[in-house]
Amino acid sequence: MAKTMPPSPFAPATLPRLDPIAGVCFSTAEAGIRYQGRTDLMVAVLAEDTAVAGVFTQSKTASAPVLTCRKHLKKGEARVLVVNSGNANAFTGKKGKEAVDITVDAAAKAGDCARHEVFVASTGVIGEPLEAEKFAHLLEGLVKDAAPDAFEPAARAIMTTDTYPKMATRKALIGDVEVTLNGFCKGAGMIAPDMATMLCFIFTDAHIAAKPLQALLSEHVETTFNAMTVDGDTSTSDTCLIFATGDASARGQEPITKAGSKKLKEFSAALHDLMQDLAIQVAKDGEGLSKFVTFIVEGAESEKAARKIALSCANSPILKTAIAGEDPNWGRVVMAVGKSGEAADRDKLSIWFGDHCVARDGERSAEYDEAIAASYMKGREIVIRIDVGVGKATSHVWTCDLTHDYVSINADYRS
Missing domain, CATH: 3.60.70.12 (L-amino peptidase D-ALA esterase/amidase)
Structure with a gap:
């Protein structure tokens, strides 16, 4: 049987009170x-x-x-x-x-x-x-x-x-x-x-x-x-x-x-x-998580395309492990955008980690500061915003990082 894991860092201190519903x-x-x-x-x-x-x-x-x-x-x-x-x-x-x-x-x-x-x-x-x-x-x-x-x-x-x-x-x-x-x-x-x-x-x-x-x-x-x-x-x-x-x-x-x-x-x-x-x-209760992550995609051809790009990022193991390691690796974001199969203009692509612009118009941002970006990644809640530069549509996806504990939970699930 799967090992008991400690509570999620986002587990509420008190649970909401749900009043009875007639019937x-x-x-x-x-x-x-x-x-x-x-x-x-x-x-x-x-x-x-x-x-x-x-x-x-x-x-x-x-x-x-x-x-x-x-x-x-x-x-x-x-x-x-x-x-x-x-x-x-x-x-x-x-x-x-x-x-x-x-x-x-x-x-x-x-x-x-x-x-x-x-x-x-x-x-x-x-x-x-x-x-x-x-x-x-x-x-x-x-x-x-x-x-x-x-x-x-x-x-x-x-x-x-x-x-x-x-x-x-x-x-x-x-x-x-x-x-x-x-x-x-x-x-x-x-x-x-x-x-x-x-x-x-x-x-x-x-x-x-x-x-x-x-x-x-x-x-x-x-x-x-x-x-x-x-x-x-x-x-x-x-x-x-x-x-x-x-x-x-x-x-x-x-x-x-x-x-x-x-x-x-x-x-x-x-x-x-x-x-x-x-x-x-x-x-916020993803198995073994340490961080809650929101991906926001802007400038896409359609809302459906924006959602697909956001999911490509949110489901990328290599990107999620970078977030777990508190590494502001925007190159992995670029990879995930590209593999989505949806339209994106490489030379207009811009990426923000929180309020920090790490890439602008297809290359590393002139104002990029490794120390500032790395400091942001130590937070519990991470927002990564991406403008793919081909339209006006936007969408979002919520996810979490991928840690060693996720592997342990699922390796032991039936044992």
Whole structure:
């Protein structure tokens, strides 16, 4: 089993307080799936008529839980969410689907709901069969005992190599009715989201139908979770789900049934802010990290091109190790820009480390000072800005450095 690592240097001194949301209850258990002496099974019980939207990994080797969630999502209805940690139930063949079916059947019975109203997610080791029969019998009790004030235990139960639970909360008005959004996610390694993050679950008491909820989630994932990477490896299990219980309608909120409604403007902004908060928290808990890094690309042909260039930098091992070594090696930035395959004018390329211009118009900057740049690199949070000189589009990506500890964590992951 992977060695326990010290907390991320960005772990919060205190965790945010997430108020209960009407129509959402949680329960957790020590099921012994892989970990001993800690919870590894989480159940969320949702009110009748809860709407759901989701985005998932685009991996061609997606896990059995992802395939099931995609199928169930077509109905847009949810009553129970079951999540386990320690085993990803991915690359497990027919046994993987059987494990999901066992879980869904037990959860549907416990929650007195239809099978399509059950959503499942798994995270952990790939390729090991998940023995769902060893924990499915727990679901009846977990559903019965679920409590509303249990966001933190739920967030802890889904952790793998995370060093702290990642949670966030926001408020928003829909009309003159205040609604709450709470979310938590897990992820520290094998992070290069492609439509989602490792596992992320968002809950709100807003009354929003599945279609407008899906439109918002799909829109905001692009500039939040898809603008974050730890190591360039997209998981088989990426799952991001948002559940809307509709309880706010009892307080006078007018139900939102159409995508693009102007009444969702403030809710949309709050959802984006919450997702961005969680995405940054994942990058700030990257396995073995010592620094949080933001790449900002300007002067690109399109936003898509700018994002690709930023990801090329953020996923470059040789550049990330230079940052870990506190080396202001702007030559590695030049390399990463060039290998992206997107347009860049070599003779107009300019690079800043923080406020310090290290390269301007295709060569080392006249004002470059090695001592000043090296001093900047000793900071915990690093911003590298790049102007590629071919257009006006910009984008950003959050990431972390690459240290010896990352290698140790992943070398020991199954041992």
